[in-house]
Amino acid sequence: MNAASTQAMSAVGVRDAVVSGRRSAQSVVEETLSRLSSLNGIYGALLGWDREVALAQAAAVDRGPKTGRLCGVPVLMKDNICVRGQEVSCGSRLLAGWRSPYDAHVVERLRAEGAIVLGRANMDEFAMGSSNENSAYHVVRNPWDLTRVPGGSSGGSAAAVAAGLVPLALGSDTGGSVRQPGAFCGVTAVKPTYGRVSRYGLVAFASSLDQIGPFAASPADAALALEVLAGHDGRDATSRRAPVPRYGGEIASSQQPLTIGRLVGLPAALDPAVVSGLQEAERVLAEAGHRFVDIQLPCAEHAVAIYYIVASAEASSNLSRFDGVRYGVCVEGESLVDTYAQTRGQGFGAEVKRRIMLGTFALASGYYDAYYAKAQKVRTLLCQDFARAFSQCDAILSPTTPTPAFRLGEVADPLSMYLADIFTLPASLAGLPALSVPCAFADWEGVKLPLGAQLIGPSLTEGRLFALADTLYRGLDIASQQLQLPDPVEATARLGLKPLGGEWSDARIAEKGGAHV
Amino acid sequence: MVDGKSMSEAEPQIERLAADQVRAIARLARLACTDLEIERLRTDLAAILKYIDRLEGVDVSGVTDTMHPDRQEAQSFRNDVPGLHLPREEALAAAPRADAGAFAVQKVMETSP
Numbered sequence: 001m002n003a004a005s006t007q008a009m010s011a012v013g014v015r016d017a018v019v020s021g022r023r024s025a026q027s028v029v030e031e032t033l034s035r036l037s038s039l040n041g042i043y044g045a046l047l048g049w050d051r052e053v054a055l056a057q058a059a060a061v062d063r064g065p066k067t068g069r070l071c072g073v074p075v076l077m078k079d080n081i082c083v084r085g086q087e088v089s090c091g092s093r094l095l096a097g098w099r100s101p102y103d104a105h106v107v108e109r110l111r112a113e114g115a116i117v118l119g120r121a122n123m124d125e126f127a128m129g130s131s132n133e134n135s136a137y138h139v140v141r142n143p144w145d146l147t148r149v150p151g152g153s154s155g156g157s158a159a160a161v162a163a164g165l166v167p168l169a170l171g172s173d174t175g176g177s178v179r180q181p182g183a184f185c186g187v188t189a190v191k192p193t194y195g196r197v198s199r200y201g202l203v204a205f206a207s208s209l210d211q212i213g214p215f216a217a218s219p220a221d222a223a224l225a226l227e228v229l230a231g232h233d234g235r236d237a238t239s240r241r242a243p244v245p246r247y248g249g250e251i252a253s254s255q256q257p258l259t260i261g262r263l264v265g266l267p268a269a270l271d272p273a274v275v276s277g278l279q280e281a282e283r284v285l286a287e288a289g290h291r292f293v294d295i296q297l298p299c300a301e302h303a304v305a306i307y308y309i310v311a312s313a314e315a316s317s318n319l320s321r322f323d324g325v326r327y328g329v330c331v332e333g334e335s336l337v338d339t340y341a342q343t344r345g346q347g348f349g350a351e352v353k354r355r356i357m358l359g360t361f362a363l364a365s366g367y368y369d370a371y372y373a374k375a376q377k378v379r380t381l382l383c384q385d386f387a388r389a390f391s392q393c394d395a396i397l398s399p400t401t402p403t404p405a406f407r408l409g410e411v412a413d414p415l416s417m418y419l420a421d422i423f424t425l426p427a428s429l430a431g432l433p434a435l436s437v438p439c440a441f442a443d444w445e446g447v448k449l450p451l452g453a454q455l456i457g458p459s460l461t462e463g464r465l466f467a468l469a470d471t472l473y474r475g476l477d478i479a480s481q482q483l484q485l486p487d488p489v490e491a492t493a494r495l496g497l498k499p500l501g502g503e504w505s506d507a508r509i510a511e512k513g514g515a516h517v
Numbered sequence: 518m519v520d521g522k523s524m525s526e527a528e529p530q531i532e533r534l535a536a537d538q539v540r541a542i543a544r545l546a547r548l549a550c551t552d553l554e555i556e557r558l559r560t561d562l563a564a565i566l567k568y569i570d571r572l573e574g575v576d577v578s579g580v581t582d583t584m585h586p587d588r589q590e591a592q593s594f595r596n597d598v599p600g601l602h603l604p605r606e607e608a609l610a611a612a613p614r615a616d617a618g619a620f621a622v623q624k625v626m627e628t629s630p
Contacts, residue, residue, distance in 0.1 A: 101607040194586045208585050234595050238585070305569045316546060323547070325620050330613035336623040337547065345549030353548055354561055357539070360546040361562065371569065376582035378575050383583055415564050431586025 011073045011167040011221040018072030025061035025072035029054050032074045042488045044140045044500030045160040049119035057116045068114025076169035079120040082201040091123040091135040094347030095328045104201020105233045113228045122156030125349045127205045129153050134351045138500045145447045148405040151181030158185040161215040169215045174206050176424025178213040179436040183400035183452025186438045188222040189215050193460050194431030195240040198233030206314035209428050219469035223247035250463030251470045261295035261393035268422050271403040277440030277451040284475030295389045299382040303425035309362045309375035316359030383430045390458045398423050400436040400452035427456045437469040441481045533559040
């Protein structure tokens with residue numbers, strides 16, 4: 001089987017085909033379901049999907065007026081985004097089997113534009129992790145090298161788009177959880193400005209940082225997705241009221257030369273392939289008429305320390321709702337307090353416990369000023385660094401990650417895993433829009449591994465970032481490199497890999513651990 | 518011997534938090550942890566906190582907190598009007614225990630003898 005022949009069309013391509021009547025939404029969905037059935041056992045990107053629900057949505061689109069901007073386009077949800085009637089487990093045993101009684105704002109937006117909301121993407125438990133190895137269910141394999149991680153925490157979403165299983169997927173980015181797996185898997189991945197996309201119906205991790213963002217092969221598809229997802233929602237008090245531009249239109253019209261800040265001075269051990277990939281990106285942007293200046297963000301070197309205090313503190317508070325009383329599993333103890341502790345002790349995995357412990361410590365009486373209050377002040381200094389940088393440039397270019405995807409099981413020490421987030425954390429802490437776009441596919445021990453370039457802009461400049469990303473995508477001919485994905489069936493046989501579960505049904509997941517934690 | 522030092526000198530001592538301190542945090546966090554988990558957390562948390570201590574050297578005198586990255590935008594509150602909300606039975610549908618239209622929990626107050 002040729003990998004390219006099994007891949008999904010672009011979102012724009014599917015939409016145009018369905019709107020023009022060349023294809024029915026039903027045929028698009030059937031083809032997608034067939035890809036999932038044959039390939040998800042290899043990648044492990046999805047935790048489940050409901051065939052009947054997907055086909056019913058397709059039938060409704062085919063009967064309707066076909067005016068939606070994502071008419072007939074299958075969109076995969078990360079498993080922490082609420083879809084009415086569908087299981088939402090957050091990659092955790094604690095929530096296994098829980099079905100959401102309502103739709104997230106983004107799901108409402110997608111449905112309103114004719115999209116087919118399809119499947120649950122695997123993820124690190126409660127979005128905590130950089131490798132997807134913290135999923136309580138199974139790992140996700142990187143489509144470019146099945147022995148490597150897809151990144152995290154939105155690893156399933158990134159891998160599904162990279163493998164061509166679906167044209168679009170949603171993830172959530174708290175400290176890089178969309179951009180980093182996007183870079184590792186060779187797709188476009190966007191973290192919008194904080195407040196640009198409503199968090200209503202996103203299971204909260206760190207509320208001052210969380211943002212939902214899209215994955216797509218190309219910047220054009222990602223721009224179309226964000227156009228649909230963005231906009232004010234009164235149910236999220238942090239939702240921005242600014243009008244939503246036609247991001248796709250900004251790609252087409254924006255050709256004016258910009259000043260791009262080359263981020264220098266961050267202490268990170270960059271892989272040589274990352275350095276040369278970024279140089280190529282600079283060359284293409286310079287040829288398009290953009291000018292480069294060196295910029296520094298002196299406090300960005302503290303981003304890991306700030307983030308792991310702030311995000312953990314917010315997580316320790318947000319995750320207190322998982323107590324075995326209202327939803328999820330319950331492990332009954334001798335008293336109510338004991339029931340809380342037993343439920344959480346047995347329901348949460350190691351990384352989630354580590355972060356709750358760290359956050360509880362940082363907020364504890366006697367430590368608050370030294371840790372949480374201090375981190376929030378250094379966060380202010382970092383925001384000021386960005387403000388100074390954006391007085392000199394229109395956007396900042398950096399690597400998304402210091403290295404390409406690492407091997408499954410390779411990084412075992414939690415602190416080493418955290419330190420690799422150094423490039424994605426600063427924009428998260430400052431609430432700025434940032435995206436990752438593939439800038440190279442490096443030859444690496446006999447395989448090709450994607451590398452990502454990160455573009456960060458001032459608040460609400462997503463359109464500018466999409467235009468720059470599109471210049472890179474076209475200038476570096478990323479589309480044809482994306483098509484050179486290794487044949488998954490051949491690679492599985494060569495590596496002697498066992499399937500990761502194939503067509504997982506919710507019942508099988510419950511059997512595997514959910515019901516008996 | 519490495520560079521003339523004994524192994525114990527050459528190897529950095531693994532820093533750990535006191536077990537009692539980790540247990541106290543676990544109690545606050547309502548997390549039942551096994552002894553093995555406590556042992557791992559003693560090392561992991563110590564390493565992360567040691568890294569985080571680098572913030573000590575940053576001068577933040579006169580700097581205000583950033584609790585929220587979007588300071589310019591006034592926080593908006595909804596108008597306080599009744600609207601459609603989750604029906605009670607749907608909210609209770611996923612509860613491990615429900616009784617008389619409410620979430621049921623174990624007894625939290627003892628009657629005095």
